[in-house]
Amino acid sequence: DIQMTQSPSFLSASVGDRVTITCQASQGIRDYLNWYQQRPGRAPKLLIYQTSKLVTGAPSRFSGSGSGTDFTLTIYSLQPEDVATYYCQHYDSLPVTFGQGTKVDIK
Amino acid sequence: QVQVVQSGAEVKKPGSSVRISCTSSGGAAGGHSVTWVRQAPGHGLEWMGRIVPVLGITNYAQNFEGRLTIIADKSASTGYMELSGLRSDDTATYYCAKGTGGEVLDHWGQGSLVTVSS
Numbered sequence: 001d002i003q004m005t006q007s008p009s010f011l012s013a014s015v016g017d018r019v020t021i022t023c024q025a026s027q028g029i030r031d032y033l034n035w036y037q038q039r040p041g042r043a044p045k046l047l048i049y050q051t052s053k054l055v056t057g058a059p060s061r062f063s064g065s066g067s068g069t070d071f072t073l074t075i076y077s078l079q080p081e082d083v084a085t086y087y088c089q090h091y092d093s094l095p096v097t098f099g100q101g102t103k104v105d106i107k
Numbered sequence: 108q109v110q111v112v113q114s115g116a117e118v119k120k121p122g123s124s125v126r127i128s129c130t131s132s133g134g135a136a137g138g139h140s141v142t143w144v145r146q147a148p149g150h151g152l153e154w155m156g157r158i159v160p161v162l163g164i165t166n167y168a169q170n171f172e173g174r175l176t177i178i179a180d181k182s183a184s185t186g187y188m189e190l191s192g193l194r195s196d197d198t199a200t201y202y203c204a205k206g207t208g209g210e211v212l213d214h215w216g217q218g219s220l221v222t223v224s225s
Contacts, residue, residue, distance in 0.1 A: 022150075034211055034212070036212070043202055044144075044211045045215065046211065046212060049211045049213070055213070087151065087152055089152070089154075089212075091209040091211065094166050095154050095166075095183040097154065098151055098152040098153070098154065100151050
């Protein structure tokens, strides 16, 4: 199985800060990488698919990049409503696997 | 507007089985997968398996082989997940999600909490 490693596990930043979350795959996954946002007590929600494609309706301050084994989710100006846990997920092969999550909080 | 609705919370005894339903509406019928993901309290997301009804394919994570059954109708608008031989570490919220373009899980149900306790 492909292992997905996210860092950091937790981050706290101020409103307006730029925030970066990284996700590393244990082997190449081309660009088959999704990002999900899970707000407290809610179901996960697809945020970015195929590395960099923003879901319709998602704020443009979210951006994804990368290829192969190294991927990044950037929030360009952190807002209070972005408090959530973010998960990467590969879908290059089965089983799909998720990163362990990055919890984002506001200072 | 796609909506995915799951059945409610369950409390089960160790060794028993649980069946959770998942109904989606509002989207194009067929062509997508119905995928099940679980999340133990305070933990991350774990892919359990999926069914692609239009292709007649079902795939299970190795951790659940032999205990998990996923079924869905041909249009993938109604699906079920049954997990048998329940243990206390199966206590989790179980999500179904509609998958497109591989396993891009673009719409999720609200989750069904399953508590396994004697």
